[in-house]
Amino acid sequence: MKELGLPVSTRLWKQLLVRWSMAEFWALRDGLNLAMEENITKLDVEVDALVLIQLFAQNNLDCHPLSNTIYDCRLLMEKFQTHPP
Numbered sequence: 377m378k379e380l381g382l383p384v385s386t387r388l389w390k391q392l393l394v395r396w397s398m399a400e401f402w403a404l405r406d407g408l409n410l411a412m413e414e415n416i417t418k419l420d421v422e423v424d425a426l427v428l429i430q431l432f433a434q435n436n437l438d439c440h441p442l443s444n445t446i447y448d449c450r451l452l453m454e455k456f457q458t459h460p461p
Contacts, residue, residue, distance in 0.1 A: 397427050397442060398442055400423070401449060408449060412452065418457045
């Protein structure tokens with residue numbers, strides 16, 4: 377089963393990574409939506425998933441399977457007040 381030229385274990389790992397990242401971004405988006413519903417205006421967001429941070433920092437995600445969810449999170453985060461680090 378090397379249809380894509382990758383060993384099965386590598387393809388499986390990549391699929392699991394995308395699914396795990398999807399769950400993390402969904403949780404972030406749901407938390408941001410909940411904060412908005414509760415009229416919270418100041419919010420610190422902390423994540424311990426390096427993959428999330430890396431994807432969030434990328435500029436061009438148009439072809440990424442999680443692009444819509446990532447863009448949703450970015451838009452939601454812009455609605456909260458920021459403070460200096």
